[in-house]
Amino acid sequence: MAPSLMQRLESLKDLPPMPSTMQLVLKEMESISANSKSLEKIIMQDPVLAARILKVANSPYYGTAGQVNSISHAITILGFDEVRNLVIGLSLVQAFGEGSDFKDFSTKDLWLHSMGVATSSMLIAKAAGNGFDPEECFTMGLLHDIGRFVLCKVFKEDMDKILEIQEAQQCSLTEAEEQQGLNHCEIGAFLAQKWQLSDQTMSVVRYHHHPRSAGEDEPLCAVVYLADQLCHKLKLGWSRWQPKGVMLPKSLPLQKEDVQDLAKDIKKKKDVLEQSWEEAMGG
Ligand SMILES: [Fe+2]
Numbered sequence: 148m149a150p151s152l153m154q155r156l157e158s159l160k161d162l163p164p165m166p167s168t169m170q171l172v173l174k175e176m177e178s179i180s181a182n183s184k185s186l187e188k189i190i191m192q193d194p195v196l197a198a199r200i201l202k203v204a205n206s207p208y209y210g211t212a213g214q215v216n217s218i219s220h221a222i223t224i225l226g227f228d229e230v231r232n233l234v235i236g237l238s239l240v241q242a243f244g245e246g247s248d249f250k251d252f253s254t255k256d257l258w259l260h261s262m263g264v265a266t267s268s269m270l271i272a273k274a275a276g277n278g279f280d281p282e283e284c285f286t287m288g289l290l291h292d293i294g295r296f297v298l299c300k301v302f303k304e305d306m307d308k309i310l311e312i313q314e315a316q317q318c319s320l321t322e323a324e325e326q327q328g329l330n331h332c333e334i335g336a337f338l339a340q341k342w343q344l345s346d347q348t349m350s351v352v353r354y355h356h357h358p359r360s361a362g363e364d365e366p367l368c369a370v371v372y373l374a375d376q377l378c379h380k381l382k383l384g385w386s387r388w389q390p391k392g393v394m395l396p397k398s399l400p401l402q403k404e405d406v407q408d409l410a411k412d413i414k415k416k417k418d419v420l421e422q423s424w425e426e427a428m429g430g
Pocket residue numbers: 291292331355356
C-alpha cells in the first residue's frame with residue numbers, strides 16, 4: 148500500500164526551518180507597523196536582504212539609479228509599507244530558495260502570486276473595515292500557498308507528474324495534486340504547525356480554497372480566498388488556472404461594486420509588485 152500523505156510528511160528530514168528574519172518580522176509586527184527604525188534594524192541584520200532592498204530602491208523604475216546607499220533612504224524612496232512587505236516576502240524566499248523551475252512553471256511566479264495575494268488580502272481587509280486587520284491579512288495571504296513551495300522543493304518528482312496531469316487533463320492544479328495523492332493545503336498546514344504559526348494562519352493555509360469549512364476563521368479565510376481568485380483573474384504572478392468568475396464569499400461585508408473597485412486597485416499595484424520583485428530576485 149502506498150504511504151499516506153501524513154506518513155510521507157512525517158518521514159521528511161529536510162523540511163526547511165522557519166527563516167530567522169521572518170521570525171523577527173512576525174514577532175515584531177506591531178512595533179514594525181509603528182516605526183521604521185525597527186524595520187531598518189531587522190534589514191541591517193541580514194546583509195543579503197539589505198542588498199536586495201537597495202537594489203529595488205535603485206531600480207530604474209523609481210528613477211533613482213545608484214543614488215540610494217542606505218536602508219533608511221530606501222524606506223523613504225519605496226515607502227514604509229512597500230519595504231516591510233518586501234522584507235516579509237523575501238524572508239520566505241530564504242526558506243525555499245529561488246530556483247526549482249519546472250516546465251512552464253517557475254517558483255518565481257509563485258512568489259509573485261504570494262506577494263500579489265498578500266497585497267490583495269491587505270486591500271480587501273481595509274475595504275471590509277472593522278474586525279479585519281490589514282497587516283495580519285497581508286501575512287496570511289503571503290503564506291497561504293506555502294504547501295506549493297514544499298511541493299516544489301521536497302516533492303519534485305511528484306510536482307513534475309502533477310504538472311503533466313494538469314496539462315493533459317486541463318484541470319486545476321489542485322485537482323491534479325489530488326490525483327497524485329497530494330494536497331498543497333494539507334502539506335502547508337503541516338509546515339505551519341512545524342513552524343508554530345498561529346492557529347489562524349493554519350486555518351488560512353488549510354481552508355483558503357474552502358473558507359466555509361473554517362469555522363470561526365471563515366471571514367479571514369474568505370479574505371484570502373477572494374484575494375487568490377482576483378490575482379488569478381488579473382494574472383498577477385503564477386496563473387495557470389483561470390477562474391470563470393470571481394465568487395464573493397457571503398462572510399465578507401462587501402458588495403459586487405466593492406470587488407470591482409478592489410480589482411482596479413490591485414491592477415494599479417501590479418506594475419510596482421512585478422518590477423520590485425523582478426529587481427529583488429535578480430532580474
Ligand atoms: Fe492554494
